[in-house]
Amino acid sequence: MEITSFIVMDILERAKELEAQGVDVVHMEVGEPDFPTPDEVVEAGIRALCDKRTFYTQSVGIPELRESISQYYLSQYGLEVEPERIILTPGSSPALLVAIRILTEGGKVCGLPDPGYPCYKNMARFLGGAFVPIPVESEGGFKVAARQLKGVHLLIIGSPANPTGAVYNQKELEVLLEAAQARGIALISDEIYHGITYEERAPSILEFTDRAIVINGFSKFFLMTGWRLGWMVVPKEMVRLVQSIVQNLFICPPAAAQYAALACFKERVLAQFREKVEIYRKRRDFIVEALNSMGMKVDIRPQGAFYVYAKASRYTQDSFTFAKRALEEAHIGITPGVDFGDNETHLFVRFSYANTLERLEEGMRRFRRWLETLD
Numbered sequence: 564m565e566i567t568s569f570i571v572m573d574i575l576e577r578a579k580e581l582e583a584q585g586v587d588v589v590h591m592e593v594g595e596p597d598f599p600t601p602d603e604v605v606e607a608g609i610r611a612l613c614d615k616r617t618f619y620t621q622s623v624g625i626p627e628l629r630e631s632i633s634q635y636y637l638s639q640y641g642l643e644v645e646p647e648r649i650i651l652t653p654g655s656s657p658a659l660l661v662a663i664r665i666l667t668e669g670g671k672v673c674g675l676p677d678p679g680y681p682c683y684k685n686m687a688r689f690l691g692g693a694f695v696p697i698p699v700e701s702e703g704g705f706k707v708a709a710r711q712l713k714g715v716h717l718l719i720i721g722s723p724a725n726p727t728g729a730v731y732n733q734k735e736l737e738v739l740l741e742a743a744q745a746r747g748i749a750l751i752s753d754e755i756y757h758g759i760t761y762e763e764r765a766p767s768i769l770e771f772t773d774r775a776i777v778i779n780g781f782s783k784f785f786l787m788t789g790w791r792l793g794w795m796v797v798p799k800e801m802v803r804l805v806q807s808i809v810q811n812l813f814i815c816p817p818a819a820a821q822y823a824a825l826a827c828f829k830e831r832v833l834a835q836f837r838e839k840v841e842i843y844r845k846r847r848d849f850i851v852e853a854l855n856s857m858g859m860k861v862d863i864r865p866q867g868a869f870y871v872y873a874k875a876s877r878y879t880q881d882s883f884t885f886a887k888r889a890l891e892e893a894h895i896g897i898t899p900g901v902d903f904g905d906n907e908t909h910l911f912v913r914f915s916y917a918n919t920l921e922r923l924e925e926g927m928r929r930f931r932r933w934l935e936t937l938d
């Protein structure tokens with residue numbers, strides 16, 4: 564089976580080896596928030612365990628949490644999403660697997676942004692589904708355009724996007740959706756980075772249609788990566804099918820994680836999540852400026868998530884070797900563009916700013932010194 568390794572995980576593992584030898588590594592490769600889960604959420608999880616909520620739950624998740632997510636769509640987006648359409652999964656990755664499997668049934672071809680989140684294509688491969696890359700360029704804001712939909716039956720878009728931080732605005736989503744609908748193309752909207760935006764909020768595809776499958780979860784904005792909890796919103800007539808699939812594949816999402824997640828929707832806890840976004844914003848501004856000043860071109864200022872996708876062509880034509888050398892020689896972890904596809908990705912690297920400003924400053928100092936040795 565042709566599954567490519569998730570290069571960022573390889574980099575992370577090598578960084579851990581170096582650290583075990585006593586080397587100090589600045590991590591700018593990781594794709595998870597550096598903030599721990601808020602106390603109130605942790606305490607709710609502990610309470611659930613002490614109350615012996617250690618059994619299987621409903622396969623689609625506990626009703627209280629589906630209801631809370633439904634309320635969240637109302638308060639944050641002004642949307643009425645029936646709790647029945649919200650299905651909880653052990654992380655958003657399993658939700659993606661289910662969605663891709665259902666929508667590629669019968670040889671349907673999945674269109675994937677390139678550069679884009681690498682697991683999309685490996686999931687499609689694993690499931691035996693066909694896919695084609697859709698090149699996205701900095702001139703188009705790294706977004707899929709309506710004219711690029713030929714030959715696909717299904718499109719996955721992420722907004723905010725990994726690795727570029729691109730956010731589709733209302734108009735762009737509408738135009739893309741209209742073009743997709745005209746061609747009978749199904750849509751999966753990966754909204755896992757929702758909430759982490761800096762200029763404008765990211766609209767949900769659900770604001771325009773209830774026919775798309777939405778993927779979201781507690782890993783990013785809600786700071787719960789290790790708890791493994793995500794959700795999908797599916798069209799009404801798909802609920803029963805998805806329920807049967809998740810019963811068979813996952814039994815249910817982790818019980819304690821679900822009870823913990825209920826605490827995420829308290830206003831004072833939501834305020835803590837929003838504070839983190841302000842911290843990311845300062846880091847983004849710092850790192851974009853630092854990279855530009857070194858000739859690592861950031862054409863598009865990322866509008867969301869916590870990544871900067873920078874052009875390294877002044878220094879390299881081989882982002883993989885560049886990232887490996889940066890780790891071995893400068894002791895900084897960065898992710899080569901080639902992790903994200905084939906479209907000019909040998910010229911790009913991704914920096915994650917899910918690290919403290921002090922560490923990012925140290926990382927940029929080391930990077931600058933190292934680049935000077937290459938010039």
Ligand SMILES: Cc1ncc(COP(=O)(O)O)c(C=O)c1O
Pocket residue numbers: 594654655656657680721724725753755779780781782788792793
């Ligand atoms: C775009 C995107 N989608 C989905 C995921 C999966 O997240 P999880 O399975 O932790 O919910 C990630 C994780 O990095 C991601 O970057």
